[in-house]
Amino acid sequence: MLTLSFRHTGTRLLLQGFQIFLLFLAHLSQQVSAGDQEIGPFIVKQLREVTPISGTPTPHGPHSGAQGTHYWIITFISARCPCSQAHQGRLFELYQEFGKDPQFQFVGVHANADEKEAESKSYFDLQKFPFPIFRDTQQKWLEHFPALKTPHVYIYSEADQKIVYQGGVDDSSHPLTSKTFYLREALEDLRAHQPIRNPKTRALGCQIRRRAG
Secondary structure (H helix, E strand, O other): OHHHHHHHHHHHHHHHHHHHHHHHHHHHHOOOOHHHHHHHHHHHHHHHHOOOOEOOOOOOOOOOOOOOOOEEEEEEOOOOOHHHHHOHHHHHHHHHHHOOOOOEEEEEEEOOOOOOHHHHHHHHHHHOOOOOEEEOOOOHHHHHOOOOEEOEEEEEEOOOOEEEEEEOOOOOOOHHHOOOOHHHHHHHHHHOOOOOOOOEOOOOOEEOOOOOO
């Protein structure tokens, strides 16, 4: 009987410990890192103080949507990368569909260290981007959004103070062969106030060149 009692006690303690562990994991999942908290103010500061090299300026600062949400759609692009160029039409379409909604703000970032600003500006001006394009000379945007390729997309939620999507525009390096439209799905889910189906996907395209040193 004593042995049985010890077994029951041990089982209860094990279950209690497991429950505490699950609660701890749930607590961690709800935490917002200090780095994530800095992203929103960083974006607003850039839009207020830095002149975009091309594109149409966008209102800066929070905009209240249906539930007081506001999302920044940050896309790293290139003036040379064929994959980035091929997805411009898709980005323009998404802007026309979602960019008129004040809870969505589109921003383009050009961070390639091996592409000259004059060359990039000339190309982006010719393409007539409907949202602002910022030249990330010091690669400060890359410190907050560690993009690897172009195009590489991040969606930052001001309400949640965290990145809610990161990855590609879709599942192919060329839009005409795409079967899954990741960015469109993410924006549709956010507009419907639903969890994003695929919050992290693979970015396809050309490697972003970092600064030397």
